[in-house]
Amino acid sequence: MAWWSYFPRSILTATRQSVAQEFSVSLDELVLSIELVKDITSVEKNTFVLKGLCIEGAEWDYSGNKLIMTDNLFCQLPPFLLKWNIRKDTDLGKMFPIPVYLNNMRKNLLFSVYIKNDSVLSDSDWYQRGISLISWNKTYEYSKSK
Numbered sequence: 001m002a003w004w005s006y007f008p009r010s011i012l013t014a015t016r017q018s019v020a021q022e023f024s025v026s027l028d029e030l031v032l033s034i035e036l037v038k039d040i041t042s043v044e045k046n047t048f049v050l051k052g053l054c055i056e057g058a059e060w061d062y063s064g065n066k067l068i069m070t071d072n073l074f075c076q077l078p079p080f081l082l083k084w085n086i087r088k089d090t091d092l093g094k095m096f097p098i099p100v101y102l103n104n105m106r107k108n109l110l111f112s113v114y115i116k117n118d119s120v121l122s123d124s125d126w127y128q129r130g131i132s133l134i135s136w137n138k139t140y141e142y143s144k145s146k
Contacts, residue, residue, distance in 0.1 A: 008100075008110040008135075019046040019084040031090055033114040034098075034133075035081040036060045043081070051079035056104065057131035066118040067096075067126065074104070074134065082113070090114075096123050100133040110135060 012032070020027050022045055040049060055077055059070040096117035102108035113133070117123065 012111055015048055015082075016084060022046065023086060025086055029087050030084045031087050031092065031095075031114060032111065033083050033085055033090070033095060033116075035083060036062070036077065036115070037081065038062045038078075040079055040081065044083070046085070047081050047083045049079050050082050051077075052135070053077050053080075053100070054134050055131070056134055057129040058126065064118070065116070067115070067121075067131070068119070069121070069129070077133075085114075094118070096126060098131055098133055100135060103136045104134050106132065 016027055016030055016032075020030060034050075035047075043049060054074045056074045057070075058067045059072065059075045060066075060077070061068045092114065094116060095114035097112050097114055099112050100110045102110055117126070119126075
């Protein structure tokens with residue numbers, strides 16, 4: 001289980017307050033999004049790295065930088081960027097909201113994030129797929145380093 005799964009609201013609140021103070025904006029002006037990139041080379045002040053999550057109902061095409069349909073139930077994600085964007089600088093029309101659940105039972109909603117949606121499919125297609133991020137998937141076998 002990801003370490004931040006224990007107190008996600010506290011961690012999100014702390015990061016949100018930090019970014020709001022850094023950019024001198026109110027908390028209401030910030031929008032939480034994720035960026036899935038192949039290699040994380042640098043991290044901006046309003047960005048945090050998360051790892052250990054999986055996505056259900058879709059896969060991420062790194063070459064096309066978009067969501068794609070899959071027959072897999074879930075797909076483990078490599079580390080990705082969690083970013084607080086300033087609402088007025090962000091085009092939410094091109095962003096798709098995704099719920100983040102504690103586990104694959106989907107009983108405990110942790111928070112929601114936006115992801116850039118350059119897919120040819122509409123947002124309603126993704127809603128019908130039930131796409132979500134899962135913090136802890138009991139069925140996934142985590143590999144142990146030797």
